[in-house]
Amino acid sequence: xxxxxxxxxxxxxxxxxxxxxxxxxxxxxxxxxxxxxxxxxxxxxxxxxxxxxxxxxxxxxxxxxxxxxxxxxxxxxxxxxxxxxxxxxxxxxxxxxxxxxxxxxxxxxxxxxxxxxxxxxxxxxxxxxxxxxxxxxxxxxxxxxxxxxxxxxxxxxxxxxxxxxxxxxxxxxxxxxxxxxxxxxxxxxxxxxxxxxxxxxxxxxxxxxxxxxxxxxxxxxxxxx
Amino acid sequence: xxxxxxxxxxxxxxxxxxxxxxxxxxxxxxxxxxxxxxxxxxxxxxxxxxxxxxxxxxxxxxxxxxxxxxxxxxxxxxxxxxxxxxxxxxxxxxxxxxxxxxxxxxxxxxxxxxxxxxxxxxxxxxxxxxxxxxxxxxxxxxxxxxxxxxxxxxxxxxxxxxxxxxxxxxxxxxxxxxxxxxxxxxxxxxxxxxxxxxxxxxxxxxxxxxxxxxxxxxxxxxxxx
DNA sequence: GTTTGTTTTGACAAATCAAATAAGATTAAT
DNA sequence: ATTAATCTTATTTGATTTGTCAAAACAAAC
Numbered sequence: 322x323x324x325x326x327x328x329x330x331x332x333x334x335x336x337x338x339x340x341x342x343x344x345x346x347x348x349x350x351x352x353x354x355x356x357x358x359x360x361x362x363x364x365x366x367x368x369x370x371x372x373x374x375x376x377x378x379x380x381x382x383x384x385x386x387x388x389x390x391x392x393x394x395x396x397x398x399x400x401x402x403x404x405x406x407x408x409x410x411x412x413x414x415x416x417x418x419x420x421x422x423x424x425x426x427x428x429x430x431x432x433x434x435x436x437x438x439x440x441x442x443x444x445x446x447x448x449x450x451x452x453x454x455x456x457x458x459x460x461x462x463x464x465x466x467x468x469x470x471x472x473x474x475x476x477x478x479x480x481x482x483x484x485x486x487x488x489x490x491x492x493x494x495x496x497x498x499x500x501x502x503x504x505x506x507x508x509x510x511x512x513x514x515x516x517x518x519x520x521x522x523x524x525x526x527x528x529x530x531x532x533x534x535x536x537x538x539x540x541x542x543x544x545x546x
Numbered sequence: 547x548x549x550x551x552x553x554x555x556x557x558x559x560x561x562x563x564x565x566x567x568x569x570x571x572x573x574x575x576x577x578x579x580x581x582x583x584x585x586x587x588x589x590x591x592x593x594x595x596x597x598x599x600x601x602x603x604x605x606x607x608x609x610x611x612x613x614x615x616x617x618x619x620x621x622x623x624x625x626x627x628x629x630x631x632x633x634x635x636x637x638x639x640x641x642x643x644x645x646x647x648x649x650x651x652x653x654x655x656x657x658x659x660x661x662x663x664x665x666x667x668x669x670x671x672x673x674x675x676x677x678x679x680x681x682x683x684x685x686x687x688x689x690x691x692x693x694x695x696x697x698x699x700x701x702x703x704x705x706x707x708x709x710x711x712x713x714x715x716x717x718x719x720x721x722x723x724x725x726x727x728x729x730x731x732x733x734x735x736x737x738x739x740x741x742x743x744x745x746x747x748x749x750x751x752x753x754x755x756x757x758x759x760x761x762x763x764x765x766x767x768x769x770x771x
Numbered sequence: 772g773t774t775t776g777t778t779t780t781g782a783c784a785a786a787t788c789a790a791a792t793a794a795g796a797t798t799a800a801t
Numbered sequence: 802a803t804t805a806a807t808c809t810t811a812t813t814t815g816a817t818t819t820g821t822c823a824a825a826a827c828a829a830a831c
Contacts, residue, residue: 465720480764
């Protein structure tokens with residue numbers, strides 16, 4: 322899963338940095354903007370997965386930014402979370418009407434922020450409702466269920482094995498070197514020896530047979546076309 | 547969508563008129579009742595989409611009206627918003643227990659009233675999409691009665707256990723991680739340790755047997771297909 | 772046929788995870 | 802007010818998963 326991008330728009334530089342630090346720690350990619358205009362531009366350019374938007378800003382306030390985003394067909398579906406000084410009824414109502422997805426009141430608790438963001442993102446891509454079943458050869462690799470099916474045989478692979486298989490199968494035919502596999506399946510800032518991949522490949526082969534994953538000597542592995 | 551009907555029950559005639567005026571302006575159909583008895587009768591007759599209910603009324607108070615509505619199978623689903631003189635904690639708590647969907651404190655801000663009403667109706671529509679009785683395997687999971695049936699065995703699960711089971715069963719086959727389960731069953735802004743889910747799963751398994759909910763190690767839980 | 776670089780294999784150690792308890796906290800019921 | 806039920810947290814335990822290492826096997830190149 323590639324990193325999700327969050328755009329943070331706030332005129333307080335300190336807060337911007339703090340939020341950036343925390344979001345990055347959680348594995349998000351972070352874009353910053355110091356005012357409404359910058360925010361809109363950044364949104365247009367990068368199409369972030371979510372926008373954190375301060376309501377009180379000089380010149381163009383959060384509500385107006387939200388308004389503009391909602392009327393831009395390219396941006397209207399991007400979820401928005403408002404940051405607001407304290408629970409101010411009027412703006413809160415106005416914001417909800419304008420299509421905010423959540424509100425967070427300053428001062429901001431980090432854990433709360435993170436979990437709200439994740440909740441909104443989750444809610445959002447649940448609506449996308451994409452089927453996550455790969456059918457390759459005689460296998461059905463079902464990421465919703467974390468199950469591999471062959472006919473009516475059912476294989477329950479442990480998480481890492483499953484994810485490795487899923488990744489390779491999703492790039493079927495293409496070779497991936499060990500480091501790439503580690504980055505994609507294990508994550509970017511995780512350090513494990515790259516031979517670990519071999520071991521997992523072996524376990525997959527033990528369970529499903531060795532006619533799915535091919536070795537490309539000196540390069541890496543590939544899911545058979 | 548045809549006009550939605552709102553029943554307003556309050557003993558102050560002035561307030562009744564004011565609210566009626568504002569709701570009509572928003573495109574709602576409005577019914578008025580000046581006391582609890584009238585309120586109940588109007589509800590029975592017209593099946594409104596939502597009831598605005600004053601708590602403080604001579605004779606039959608709002609809480610009692612709510613109570614009666616909740617015990618009438620024809621009316622129990624109708625969302626209720628209480629109107630209360632000022633934020634009086636005790637009645638607020640009592641009201642929430644009785645199944646109020648929201649509270650609005652007098653004096654009433656019109657915009658607030660409208661936006662709360664819309665929020666409750668929106669929330670309610672979403673819930674309507676859910677089937678009230680799920681039949682899976684040999685189980686009937688009845689959300690109306692918060693009861694699980696297997697043959698003529700009857701299981702009374704406590705609320706959280708029931709809701710967890712219901713949610714998992716409604717997504718049968720699909721794995722959900724603990725955080726998602728917490729957000730869906732406990733709520734988005736509630737913070738409890740995710741291992742709490744484990745304990746509830748265990749209790750469900752104790753009661754119904756462990757052939758319904760499957761563990762997917764490292765990922766989460768899944769209702770067996 | 773040997774060398775060299777590489778993957779596979781087997782054995783094992785470390786880390787992780789969930790089930791099972793127990794006990795504290797909160798809430799409902801009497 | 803007391804008791805009971807439910808919900809939440811913390812801790813222990815056992816099992817599985819994950820990761821490492823090194824020897825064996827293999828394949829291509831010389």
